[in-house]
Amino acid sequence: MESVTFxxxxxxxxxxxxxxxxxxFDADKRYPTIVSIHPFGSCxxxxxxxxxGKALAAQGYVVIAFDASYQGASxxxxxxxxxxxxxxxxxxxxxxxxxxxxxxxxxxIGVIGVCGGGGYALNAAMTEKRIKAVVGITPVNLGRLFRExxxxxxxxxxxxxxxxxxxxEARGAELQVNELLPASLEAxxxxxMTERDVYEATDYxxxxxxxxxxxATRMVFSHAQKTLSWDAFAFAETLMTQPMMVVLGQKVGAFGAYRDGMEIYGRAMASKDRQLVELEDWSHYDLYDREEPVGLALEKIVPFFRKHLGEEDVSAAEAA
Incomplete structure (x- = not known):
């Protein structure tokens, strides 16, 4: 792994x-590459x-996992x-x-995102046509969640x-920074606050x-106005043309990933290859890191990316 800034x-x-x-890894080869987008409040x-990122790299892809602007190390x-x-x-x-x-x-180039990152991945693919295939893991339409x-x-x-x-704040008051989760499972x-998604998010x-x-599971309250008018899935019927996969856990929680995933799958009629993966016994946060559901998800994701992104180009190394 290499850590970079740009x-x-x-x-x-x-x-x-x-x-x-x-x-x-051989720097003389050219590899299919996947951009990996972190959830809301993550890194x-x-x-x-x-x-x-690690799992897809092990399958032969270059994977670029980045921190969002204003967050993490960005x-x-x-x-x-x-x-x-x-x-x-x-x-x-x-x-x-x-x-x-x-x-x-x-x-x-493909894109994958988890939770809010899944919503962003799907939205980005609608206008960023350098993306050749997109996967949303338990994707959340953050605008819908904020409005509700x-x-x-x-x-x-x-x-x-x-x-x-x-x-x-413009007149000098301190920023209002909202903590999004309880401080601990005990709290x-x-x-x-034991609703499935809230409690499991705290556990993660x-x-x-x-x-x-x-x-940092924090958000500056005063700068989130535009989020309430944003819709991750606007114009999906027309603009979501690339191959698309949505992976969902059927154990439903309050953050609404199952609902959102089903919505974008239903609306993305122009996608060249529209796939839905439902995992019966697993929840939103199980798909973050639990070995079995992540493994089940990857059993579908890897062939999907193989189909649409292929293997690395070995021609440069062979020519040398």
């Missing part, structure tokens, strides 16, 4: 990424890199902004960097509160199971 001329900050390389060292200020438009633009910036690397086959559960089903009231807070139980992010330094 920036584009139209960016005021850098993007940090881990490049996971295949076994017996590249968690499921996008340490689980799916730049951008203030910290902990969740901006869907920037998150999608980040994917294009990563691809911009990838196509400059001599070992990346620019004609065989994350705003207490009061999006207009939430926008009004965000407006007041942003004005206060979750004590406060009755707040215990040694999934904790990582860059995985």
């Amino acid at each position: 920036r584009n001329p139209d960016m005021a900050w850098h993007i940090a990424a881990d490049i996971h390389l295949p076994p017996a 590249k060292e968690q499921t996008s890199g340490s689980v799916y 730049g951008g200020s203030p910290r902990w902004i969740e901006s869907p438009s920037q998150r999608v633009e980040d994917v294009s910036h990563v691809i911009d960097h990838a196509v400059t690397l001599p070992f990346v086959d620019a004609d065989r 559960g994350f705003s207490g089903f009061d999006p207009l009231g939430t926008l009004t509160a965000m407006a007041a807070q942003r004005s206060a 979750a139980r004590e406060n009755g 992010y707040k215990t040694p199971r999934g904790q990582a330094t860059g995985g």
Whole structure:
């Protein structure tokens, strides 16, 4: 694995990424490459890199797991902004960097994302046609989630509160940084926060199971207004043309990944190869890192990418 930072001329900050390389990597070869997008409130060292990044690299792909702008080791200020438009633009910036690397086959680039990252991956593919195949692992449409559960089903009231807070901060008040999860499993139980997704998210992010330094489950409240008007699946019927796979756990939770995954699968009628994978006995957060469901998911994902991205190009090495 190589850790890198890069920036584009139209960016005021850098993007940090881990490049996971295949076994017996040969810089004279050109490899199909997969961009891996982390969940909302996560970082590249968690499921996008340490689980799916490593697994796909072991199958012969170059995998670039990156930190979103304002998060992890990437730049951008203030910290902990969740901006869907920037998150999608980040994917294009990563691809911009990838196509400059001599070992990346620019004609065989795929994208995979987990949770909110799955929603971003699917959205990015609609307008970024350098992406040749896309996989959403338990994908969440973050705009829908913000308009519903994350705003207490009061999006207009939430926008009004965000407006007041942003004005206060412009006048010198401290940023309102919201913690998204209970501090521990014990705190979750004590406060009755035992709904499946909330409790399992706490088990992943707040215990040694999934904790990582860059995985701050925080969000600047005043800068999230645009999230409430964002829709990961807008124009999917027309613009989602690439091969697409959605992987879902059938144990449903409040964050709505099963619902969102079924929606995008149903709407993406223009996709050249539309596939749905449902795992009966598993939940949203099981698909982050649990060995059995991740293995079941990869049994479908790897052949899908093989079909649409193929194997590495050995012609350069053979010619040498």
